[in-house]
Structures are given as C-alpha cells and as structure tokens.
Amino acid sequence: MIQHDSSPSRKDIRKKKQANRVASQASTRIGTMLIKIVLLGLVDALSAYSAFMLAEQGNWIILSIVVATTIVVNWIYFRRDGLVAKYLTPGLIFLLIFQLFAICYSTYIAFTDYGTGHNSTKEQAISSLIQSSQRRVQGSASYKISIVECGKTLNFLVTMPHGEAQIGSEKTPLHEVASATKDDAGQAVSTPGCSTLSFNDLLSRQDEVTSMRVPMSADSQDGTLKTADGQTALVYKSLLKYDAAKDIMINTQTRVRYYDTGVGAFTSKGGSRLSPGWQINVGISNFRQVFTSQEMRGPFLQVLVWTIEFSVISVASTFVLGLLLALVFNNSRMKGRAVYRSILILPYAFPAFLSALVWQGLLNEKFGYINQVLLHGVDIPWLESPALAKIAVLIVNLWLGFPYMFLVSMGALQSIPKDLSEAAELDGANAWQIFRLIKFPLLLVSIAPLLISSFAMNFNNFNLIYMLTNGGPINANTNMNVGSTDILISMVYKIAFVGADRNYGLASAFSIIIFIVVAVVSAIGFRASRSLEELN
Amino acid sequence: MRNTIVERSAQRITESGSNSAESKTQKSSPRFFQFARWFRRTGWRHCVAVVACCFAGFPILYILSASLNQQGTLMSANNLFSHVAIDNYIQLFHLPEQPYGDWYINTIVIGLSTAISSVVVGALAAYAFSRLRFAGRRVGLLALILLQMFPQILSIVAIYLLLTNIGYIVPALGIDSQLALICVYLGGALGTNTYLMYGFFNTVPKEIDEAAKIDGAGHARIFFTIILPLVTPILAVIALLSFIGTVSEYAVASTVLVAPQKQTLAVGLYAFVSQQFSQNWGLFSAGAVLAAVPVVIFFLFLQRYIVSGLTAGSVK
Numbered sequence: 001m002i003q004h005d006s007s008p009s010r011k012d013i014r015k016k017k018q019a020n021r022v023a024s025q026a027s028t029r030i031g032t033m034l035i036k037i038v039l040l041g042l043v044d045a046l047s048a049y050s051a052f053m054l055a056e057q058g059n060w061i062i063l064s065i066v067v068a069t070t071i072v073v074n075w076i077y078f079r080r081d082g083l084v085a086k087y088l089t090p091g092l093i094f095l096l097i098f099q100l101f102a103i104c105y106s107t108y109i110a111f112t113d114y115g116t117g118h119n120s121t122k123e124q125a126i127s128s129l130i131q132s133s134q135r136r137v138q139g140s141a142s143y144k145i146s147i148v149e150c151g152k153t154l155n156f157l158v159t160m161p162h163g164e165a166q167i168g169s170e171k172t173p174l175h176e177v178a179s180a181t182k183d184d185a186g187q188a189v190s191t192p193g194c195s196t197l198s199f200n201d202l203l204s205r206q207d208e209v210t211s212m213r214v215p216m217s218a219d220s221q222d223g224t225l226k227t228a229d230g231q232t233a234l235v236y237k238s239l240l241k242y243d244a245a246k247d248i249m250i251n252t253q254t255r256v257r258y259y260d261t262g263v264g265a266f267t268s269k270g271g272s273r274l275s276p277g278w279q280i281n282v283g284i285s286n287f288r289q290v291f292t293s294q295e296m297r298g299p300f301l302q303v304l305v306w307t308i309e310f311s312v313i314s315v316a317s318t319f320v321l322g323l324l325l326a327l328v329f330n331n332s333r334m335k336g337r338a339v340y341r342s343i344l345i346l347p348y349a350f351p352a353f354l355s356a357l358v359w360q361g362l363l364n365e366k367f368g369y370i371n372q373v374l375l376h377g378v379d380i381p382w383l384e385s386p387a388l389a390k391i392a393v394l395i396v397n398l399w400l401g402f403p404y405m406f407l408v409s410m411g412a413l414q415s416i417p418k419d420l421s422e423a424a425e426l427d428g429a430n431a432w433q434i435f436r437l438i439k440f441p442l443l444l445v446s447i448a449p450l451l452i453s454s455f456a457m458n459f460n461n462f463n464l465i466y467m468l469t470n471g472g473p474i475n476a477n478t479n480m481n482v483g484s485t486d487i488l489i490s491m492v493y494k495i496a497f498v499g500a501d502r503n504y505g506l507a508s509a510f511s512i513i514i515f516i517v518v519a520v521v522s523a524i525g526f527r528a529s530r531s532l533e534e535l536n
Numbered sequence: 537m538r539n540t541i542v543e544r545s546a547q548r549i550t551e552s553g554s555n556s557a558e559s560k561t562q563k564s565s566p567r568f569f570q571f572a573r574w575f576r577r578t579g580w581r582h583c584v585a586v587v588a589c590c591f592a593g594f595p596i597l598y599i600l601s602a603s604l605n606q607q608g609t610l611m612s613a614n615n616l617f618s619h620v621a622i623d624n625y626i627q628l629f630h631l632p633e634q635p636y637g638d639w640y641i642n643t644i645v646i647g648l649s650t651a652i653s654s655v656v657v658g659a660l661a662a663y664a665f666s667r668l669r670f671a672g673r674r675v676g677l678l679a680l681i682l683l684q685m686f687p688q689i690l691s692i693v694a695i696y697l698l699l700t701n702i703g704y705i706v707p708a709l710g711i712d713s714q715l716a717l718i719c720v721y722l723g724g725a726l727g728t729n730t731y732l733m734y735g736f737f738n739t740v741p742k743e744i745d746e747a748a749k750i751d752g753a754g755h756a757r758i759f760f761t762i763i764l765p766l767v768t769p770i771l772a773v774i775a776l777l778s779f780i781g782t783v784s785e786y787a788v789a790s791t792v793l794v795a796p797q798k799q800t801l802a803v804g805l806y807a808f809v810s811q812q813f814s815q816n817w818g819l820f821s822a823g824a825v826l827a828a829v830p831v832v833i834f835f836l837f838l839q840r841y842i843v844s845g846l847t848a849g850s851v852k
Contacts, residue, residue: 032756046706053705062705083755087664091657091726095683098695098723103686106694114697325588334578336585342836343589346596349835351784353802354824357809358599367610367814369598399591407843456685462787467806489689493787496693504693511690518685 040077044070069093110508113282116501117275118264125278126242129249129266130220134213134236143225144187145233147202147209150194154205156214156225156233157194159187167191173215174225202230240274249274286509299475299482304517306390307487311458314397315451321398322405323443327435330413341410348403356467359396386484389469393485397464401454412446413439448529455525456518460489488514596828603825608818624822636823638797639804642714643783643827646800649718651779654725655771661726662733663759667745677734683727688720689787695720696791712794720792721782729774736770737763769841776838780831801827 047070054063073093076085112118120128146157148167155169157180165188168174180188190196202209213224216235223237241250249258249266258266258274265277290300325344329337347355362369363382371378382392416439424434465471471486471494481494488510496507571579602613606623628636664670665677688695696711699720703710710716744766745758753762764771786802793799805827809820835842 050706057705059705084664084668084670087660087668087759091661091722091730094657094719094722095726098698098720099683099686099688099691099727102688102691102694102698102723105698106691109693109697325584328581328584331578331581334581336582340585340589342839344585344592345835345839346832347592349780349832350596350828351780351802351831353784353786353806354599354828355595357806357820358595358824360813361602361610361613361817362595362598364610364814367614369614372611372614399595403592411843453684460687460689462689463784466786470810492690493692496696497791504697507693511693515686515690522685 036077040074043073106508106511109504110286110512111281111283112279112505113264113285114279114505114508115503118277118279119504120276120278122260122278125265125276126249127220128276129240129274130238130242131213133239134224134226135239137223137235137237140235143233143235145225145227145231146187146189147197147230148191148194149197154197154208154212155194156212156227157188157191157196158225158233165191168214168225170212170214173217197230206230282505286506287513289506290509290513296480299480302475302484303482303486303488303491306485307459308517310390310393310397310487311455311461313394314401314458314461315455317394317398318401318405318454319409319447319451321402322407323409325402325406326409326413329410344406345403347399348407352400353463353467355400356396356464359392359399360468363392383469384473386473386475389473389485393465393468396468397458397461400464401458404454408447408450409443412443415446416442445529449526452522452525452529456522459487459518459521460514461487462489462493465490466493488517599821599824602817603821605818605821608815610814610817613817613821624818625826628819628822628826631819633796634804634808635797636804639799639801640826642798643801644830646714646718646721647779647782650721650725650782651775653718653722654729654778655775657722657725658729658733658774659764659767659771660759661730662737663763665730665734666737667742667763677731680727680730684731686727688724692787692791695788699792711792712798714793714798717789717792720788721778721785725778729778733767733770733774736767740766769844772838772841773844776834776842779834783827783831 047066051063051066054060054066073089076082076089141161143161144159148155148157150167150169153169153171155167156174157177158166158168158174159182160166163186165177165180165182166174167177177188177191180191183189197205197209209230210226210228213226213236214233215224216222221238221241223235225233226236227233237252239251239253241252242248243250247260250256251258256268256270258268261267262280263273263277264280264282265273265275267273290296329340360383363371365371365379365381365384368382370382371380381388383389420438420442421434424438429437465485465487469483469485471483471490473485474481474483481499482491486494492507492510492514495503495510598613598616601616603624604617604621605613605615605619606621607619608624665673699709699711699713699716702716703713707713708715709719740763745762748758748762783800784802785800786806789800790803790806793803796804801823805820805823808823809816
C-alpha cells in the first residue's frame with residue numbers, strides 16, 4: 001500500500017494524463033478550433049488541387065513533395081505537443097519557398113546559360129525549331145477543306161485527292177472520318193457531332209482559323225496543313241529535319257548540318273547557331289566572364305566602385321545631417337519641436353519611388369524648377385552629365401535618408417542618461433567636449449548596427465537609381481546597357497529583364513557577387529561595432 | 537568667487553523655473569538683449585529647423601502645387617500655386633489606357649494584405665523565439681539576421697522563373713497573379729520583421745504569461761488575448777513599415793504583374809510618366825499626391841510608435 005503511494009502505477013499516470021487532456025480540451029474554445037479547421041481546410045484544398053494538376057502532368061517528384069508537406073502541416077496542427085512548430089510553420093513555409101529556395105535557385109541559375117534562346121529543355125527546343133521553320137512545300141497539292149467545330153475545338157474537315165474525308169485539329173493529326181456529308185462538287189461539308197462554320201462565322205473567327213496548324217500525321221516530318229481563307233489548305237513542311245540517331249539537325253534545303261556541340265544550341269561547322277537553343281550548365285563561365293572578359297570587366301568594376309562610393313557616402317551624409325539636426329532639436333526648451341519633426345520626417349513617409357520621380361522633374365535640365373526658378377534659367381545638365389548625375393543621386397538620397405537617421409539619433413540621444421553630461425559639466429567640460437567624448441561614443445554603440453544595415457540597404461537601393469536616372473547617362477565606352485549611375489542591382493535588373501536579350505544566368509551571377517560583397521562588408525562592420533561595444 | 541557661483545545657480549534656477557517667473561525677471565532688461573539671449577539659447581535652433589524643413593518639405597509642396605495646376609506640363613508647374621483646380625484629379629480617373637483607379641485599389645489591397653499577414657506571421661514567430669525554449673533557437677535567430685542581408689530583389693530572377701513554373705501547376709499563383717505577389721512579399725516578412733518584434737516581445741515581463749498559465753489559460757489564449765494587446769505598438773510599426781515598403785516596391789511587382797489593370801501604383805505610374813515625361817507632369821503629380829496621402833497620414837498618425845520601434849530595433 002505504502003509502495004503504491006510513493007510510486008504511482010502506470011494506470012494512475014495514464015488517468016492523470018487523460019484528465020489533463022480533458023481539461024485542456026474543455027478550455028479551448030470552439031471558435032478557435034473552428035478557425036483552425038477552416039484554415040487547415042484551405043491549405044489542404046489548395047494542395048489537393050495542385051496535386052491533381054501535378055498528377056495530370058506526371059510531375060511525380062514535386063507531387064510527392066507537396067503531399068509530404070501537406071501531411072506534415074496537418075500533423076503539426078493536430079497533435080497536442082510541438083508548440084514551437086505551431087508558431088513557426090506559417091512564416092517558415094513562405095520563407096522556405098520564396099526566400100531560401102529562391103536563393104538556392106538563383107545560385108543554380110548562375111551556373112547555367114538560362115536566358116533568351118536558352119530557356120527550355122533540348123526536346124522542347126527541337127520541337128519548337130521544327131515548328132518555327134515550316135515553309136510551304138513547292139508544287140504540292142492544295143486541299144479543299146471545311147472548318148467544323150466539334151465540342152469546343154475547331155477542326156479541318158479535309159477532302160483528300162481521292163475523295164475520302166479526313167478530320168483533324170491542332171492536337172489530333174488527320175484521320176479518317178466515319179461519315180461525312182458531301183456537296184455537289186464532292187467536297188465534304190459536314191460530319192455528325194460537329195457544326196460547320198458559316199461564312200460569317202469564318203469572318204468573325206478569322207484570326208483563330210488562320211493561325212491553326214493541323215498535322216498531316218503523327219510524324220512531325222510529314223508537315224502540317226495551314227489555311228489562309230478557310231476553304232483551301234496547303235501543306236507546310238519543316239525546313240529542318242532532326243535525326244535522332246545521330247543527334248543532328250539538317251536543313252533540308254541547304255543540306256547544312258547542325259551538331260550538338262555542348263553549347264546549348266545546334267551549331268553548324270561554320271559556327272552559326274539555331275535559335276532557340278536549350279538550357280545547359282555552364283559551370284563558372286558566367287563568373288569568369290564578369291572578371292576576365294574585356295567588354296564586361298571594365299563596366300563591372302566601374303559599377304562596383306560607384307556602388308560602394310554611393311552607399312558609403314549616402315550613409316555618411318544622411319547620418320551627419322540627421323545627427324546634427326537631432327543635436328539641434330535635443331533641447332527641451334525649444335518650442336514647436338513636434339511640428340518641426342512632423343515636417344522633417346515627410347521625406348521618410350513619402351513613398352520613395354514617387355520621391356525619385358518628383359526629383360527627376362525638379363532636376364530636369366530644360367523645364368525643372370531648380371534650373372528655371374532657383375537658378376534663374378540656367379541649363380545645368382543635372383541628370384545628363386555623368387559627374388553631376390552622381391551628385392544629384394547623392395543629394396536626392398540625402399533627402400530621402402536623413403529623416404531616418406534623425407529619428408534614430410534623436411532616440412539614441414534621449415536614451416543617454418542626463419546625469420552623465422551633467423557630471424561632465426560640473427567637471428568643467430564644454431559642450432563640444434561633452435558631445436565628442438561622452439555622447440558620441442555612447443550614441444555610436446547603439447547606432448552602428450543601424451548604419452551597417454543602412455549600408456546594406458543602400459547597396460541595393462534599386463528604386464532610387466532606376467526611377468531617378470534609370471542608371472544613365474549611358475556610358476558610351478561599352479556595348480553593355482550600363483550607365484554612369486547604375487549600381488549593381490539596377491544592372492542585374494537590366495541584364496535580366498530589360499531589352500530583347502535577357503540573360504538570367506549572368507544576372508544571377510551578379511546577384512551572388514552582390515551578396516558576397518554585402519556579407520563581407522557587414523561582417524567587418526559588425527565585428528568593428530562589437531569591439532566598439534567592448535571598449536565602452 | 538562665491539558670489540559668481542551663487543549668481544550662476546540663481547540663473548539656473550530661474551532658467552529652469554516656470555515661464556511666468558522667467559518673464560518677470562527679464563521684464564527689466566532691454567528688448568534687444570532679451571532677443572539676443574533668446575537667440576543664443578533656442579532661437580538659432582529655430583533658424584536651423586526652418587531651413588531643414590524647407591529642404592524636407594519643398595519637393596512635397598511643389599508636387600502638390602503641380603497637381604493643382606491644370607496646364608499640366610513640367611514647365612507650367614514652376615509657377616507655384618498660380619492655378620488651383622482639381623482638373624488633373626478628375627482626368628486621372630478617365631485616362632483611356634491607364635486604369636489609375638485599378639492601380640490604386642490594387643496597391644491598397646496588396647499593401648494591406650501584405651502588412652496584416654506579415655504582422656501575423658512575424659508575431660507568431662517572435663512569440664516562439666521570445667517565450668519558448670527549443671533546440672536551434674539561437675541558430676534560428678542568427679539565420680534570420682543573416683537572411684535579412686539577402687533582400688528579395690537579389691533573387692528576383694529566381695522568383696520570376698519560380699512563379700512561371702508554379703503557374704503551370706496552379707495558374708492562380710503564377711505570373712500576373714496578385715496573390716502570388718503577396719506570397720512572395722510574405723516570404724521576406726520573417727527575415728525583416730522577426731528580430732524587431734522579438735526585441736519588443738522580450739520587454740513584456742514573463743511573469744504575466746506565467747500567471748495566466750497558472751490560471752489555466754492555454755498557449756493560444758495567452759498569445760492572442762494577453763501578449764498581443766501588450767505589443768500593439770510594435771505591431772503597428774511593422775504593419776506600417778511593411779505597408780510603405782509594399783507600396784514603394786517596384787522591381788518584384790514589375791516582373792510579376794503584367795496586365796495593366798492588375799499592376800500597382802509604382803509599376804503603373806512609372807510606366808505612365810516615363811512615356812512622356814514633361815507632358816504628363818500634371819496628371820502624374822495628381823496621381824502621386826493621391827498615392828502618398830494615405831501613407832503619409834498613417835505615418836504622421838503613428839510617428840510616436842515608429843520612433844520607439846526604430847530605436848528598439850537596434851541590434852544590441
């Protein structure tokens with residue numbers, strides 16, 4: 001009996017656990033339970049939908065990932081323990097997909113030639129080459145056709161030379177049709193289950209009909225039928241022929257052979273390439289190009305130097321102005337501080353992309369307020385000359401950034417205990433000495449990390465550059481689309497998304513270089529600021 | 537010697553005394569000296585402040601004036617407040633090719649959804665890091681700080697290609713979907729906000745939730761009904777900062793949103809004004825003023841919270 005009391009039996013423990021569970025279940029309200037079930041239901045519905053789509057496409061790897069994730073999420077929220085996971089999962093899912101995976105993915109892209117002309121697999125490139133090189137076969141017969149709509153797809157109802165009728169659409173090649181009604185001239189005009197398009201229908205759906213290509217047979221080398229008027233169709237055959245056994249592309253007209261030489265496109269002996277090609281891994285070639293190729297190294301180094309200059313000067317100038325203003329305002333006897341502060345932080349509150357555009361108007365050479373009114377009608381090329389454009393960018397960034405520095409310096413100054421400066425005053429220190437020897441070092445301890453993150457932020461200050469100068473004025477010395485105020489990130493954007501020739505691989509390589517530079521500078525900065533903290 | 541000290545301390549007392557006492561003692565001194573003294577003490581501060589306010593406020597005053605000038609070119613905007621008419625604002629909503637009204641609604645919807653979801657997601661994570669002890673907690677926090685240095689704009693190419701591929705599976709989450717854009721922004725939410733919130737959550741004493749636990753409250757109830765109301769200031773700051781950030785974001789939005797009626801103000805207005813810069817100036821100004829108004833009002837309304845939030849966020 002005594003033994004039983006001192007060490008409770010398993011039965012008792014189980015009972016206690018059960019009681020706890022009942023109690024905790026009673027304490028959770030039905031409302032919260034309902035919200036939980038609804039939210040989880042939404043998640044499950046979405047993943048069930050994507051699972052079906054994936055299954056249809058036969059994408060089994062991603063399908064299994066989606067299913068596994070869904071099961072894990074449900075498990076996390078339906079079990080009783082594992083509190084941490086319950087709180088972290090919502091944010092982590094988005095973080096994993098759109099941040100971590102995106103980082104890994106861009107690293108992968110940096111080692112490929114992904115971009116215009118290289119954005120698919122080899123099979124897709126081959127079929128698109130054959131599709132796009134189709135020409136009318138000289139001297140081939142023309143076919144009498146009728147356009148019929150079966151369900152929702154348009155079909156060609158073709159009367160073959162021997163009189164039999166065949167039917168086919170873009171997806172299904174021509175095949176015999178069981179029964180077709182023919183008109184007096186022997187042309188098949190309708191078939192059961194399909195409605196024939198009238199002349200008026202043809203007119204209204206002209207674009208749809210003329211863009212159709214109906215394959216002659218399952219073999220793509222047999223060519224396709226194409227019509228210009230909806231009544232007769234001509235045979236089109238591909239100029240290019242793919243020889244799967246030898247892995248070569250042959251131009252049937254010129255007899256030129258194109259080989260897969262490992263550069264991601266079919267290349268002839270003479271060096272000409274067929275576009276589109278496909279995506280291949282190119283190793284470190286993107287990085288090598290940045291550092292060694294003549295035409296890229298110059299612009300890259302110039303942009304890198306300017307990016308560093310821009311971020312360092314921006315941080316320094318905004319910090320100095322913000323701190324000065326904070327010192328001026330750090331006086332309890334001054335009246336109207338709240339009003340002044342509200343006006344001073346306006347640049348911080350005004351959406352940044354708008355500010356840059358407004359400044360672009362103010363600084364306009366011919367009509368801008370600064371040249372026309374403030375400087376009485378001079379023509380200073382603020383945004384057109386390389387040197388002045390850099391100065392303009394820095395001034396605008398000072399305008400954009402000083403309110404933030406003002407606010408944080410103000411907060412930091414107010415958090416410095418008053419008795420320190422009072423004690424120094426008693427010891428006979430003057431105002432400058434108090435600032436230089438007491439307030440500034442203390443201030444720096446709390447603000448240094450913010451300066452570092454401000455540096456990292458300015459390093460990627462895409463909006464300002466893109467909206468104010470668009471990177472310009474264009475540097476005439478290079479073939480690249482790079483201007484004198486372009487920073488690295490705006491260059492990345494231009495390489496990847498501006499112009500006809502997009503190079504995702506190179507852009508990603510640049511992103512990685514940016515990341516390394518920012519990481520190194522921040523690491524040095526944080527180490528320095530930590531030693532600063534130890535000093536005090 | 538002793539006299540001077542007494543004098544000084546007397547002076548100090550009068551200075552720190554109430555205004556009425558100050559004015560009484562100073563009544564006898566001539567007006568000029570009174571001014572000089574005032575100037576030396578606080579007057580020059582006002583001068584500096586006025587100059588700084590001109591620098592800060594002028595561009596905003598200018599754009600306001602330009603928006604009210606119905607002549608509408610960059611040149612005519614130089615005569616500040618020579619015309620005051622709301623023609624530009626009316627015309628803005630009747631442009632044939634630019635659906636300004638749609639852009640406005642899109643921006644508000646995307647901005648608010650991103651702001652609210654970021655706050656929810658960030659608060660959940662910050663609570664876990666602040667209140668729960670688990671393996672990998674410190675590493676997790678460090679990883680978040682590290683991630684902060686890799687802003688999403690750097691992986692913009694990958695995001696574009698990722699969304700293109702997602703679009704083949706779930707078209708509603710592909711390129712040109714606003715929902716997809718919100719999801720992308722949410723991906724960056726944890727990295728930017730958690731650390732700021734974590735610091736603020738730590739300032740709420742643990743005894744409060746321990747007491748609640750003893751009274752039988754579950755973790756969900758502690759979080760939603762006890763902790764969240766106590767950290768409202770930081771929630772407001774995060775919501776506001778993420779709203780402003782979303783409204784201003786151009787690069788990702790411009791790659792994801794393609795159709796004009798789906799775009800945000802940043803994408804649409806930039807395309808609009810860069811077409812014919814000086815001719816469209818009046819319309820652009822009106823659009824800019826309307827776009828900035830809600831943001832600036834929120835900002836000024838919450839500025840006290842923002843100041844405390846920014847300084848609390850400094851990594852120590």
